[in-house]
Amino acid sequence: MxxxxxxxxxxxxxxxxxxxxIDTLREINAEKLILIGGDHSISIFSVxxxxxxxxxxxxxxxxxxxxxxxxxxxxxxxxxxxxIGEILGWENIVLLGLRSISRKTLEDLEKxxxxxxxxxxxxxxxSILTKEMKDADYISLDMDFFDIAYAPEVGNxxxxxLSPQIFINNIREINPxxxxxxxxxxxxxxxxxxxxxxxxxREVIIKMDEEF
Ligand SMILES: [Mn+2]
Numbered sequence: 001m002x003x004x005x006x007x008x009x010x011x012x013x014x015x016x017x018x019x020x021x022i023d024t025l026r027e028i029n030a031e032k033l034i035l036i037g038g039d040h041s042i043s044i045f046s047v048x049x050x051x052x053x054x055x056x057x058x059x060x061x062x063x064x065x066x067x068x069x070x071x072x073x074x075x076x077x078x079x080x081x082x083x084i085g086e087i088l089g090w091e092n093i094v095l096l097g098l099r100s101i102s103r104k105t106l107e108d109l110e111k112x113x114x115x116x117x118x119x120x121x122x123x124x125x126x127s128i129l130t131k132e133m134k135d136a137d138y139i140s141l142d143m144d145f146f147d148i149a150y151a152p153e154v155g156n157x158x159x160x161x162l163s164p165q166i167f168i169n170n171i172r173e174i175n176p177x178x179x180x181x182x183x184x185x186x187x188x189x190x191x192x193x194x195x196x197x198x199x200x201x202r203e204v205i206i207k208m209d210e211e212f
Pocket of ligand 1: 040061063065077080142183
């Protein structure tokens with residue numbers, strides 16, 4: 001296992017950022033990979049790079065990330081799932097933990113037939129998480145999937161989320177080739193959000209390493 005450090009972000013220039021991501025992923029040439037973010041748009045570039053090896057992509061997120069564009073850009077955290085659906089096909093993506101979305105975006109999700117479950121669905125039936133994550137090749141965990149009580153320092157905090165326990169309860173079942181954890185914005189390494197993200201990463205690393 002090795003840490004390849006930070007990927008340089010060119011603020012406001014997604015094409016250049018994408019180039020940095022792709023150059024780095026090509027250089028790493030890894031069988032398995034974990035990305036830590038940062039803005040959720042990183043997942044668009046990594047999914048695009050690894051697309052031939054991804055049959056199922058699962059995103060854990062409070063939001064739909066399904067706007068066609070946001071702030072005049074098609075490549076932001078607000079369009080992550082939409083771009084990824086365009087790359088992989090709508091039937092190959094699943095959204096888990098949704099609890100904040102505009103009517104228009106919800107209609108788009110339904111029109112395109114994207115499978116999604118709200119945080120309330122999962123609260124009622126946690127086996128949804130197990131079922132959808134266990135055969136996922138790529139799992140993208142937006143820290144706002146968790147309730148703000150557990151992860152307050154994220155890009156777009158949302159109450160009424162799920163507990164970290166519900167994710168960790170499934171750790172034995174998952175076996176992704178690619179995993180990313182994004183949208184953590186902790187002010188210090190000692191913050192609740194940073195410690196939770198680090199703990200989840202540790203558990204995911206252990207699990208992914210076991211399956212090698
Ligand atoms: Mn997101």
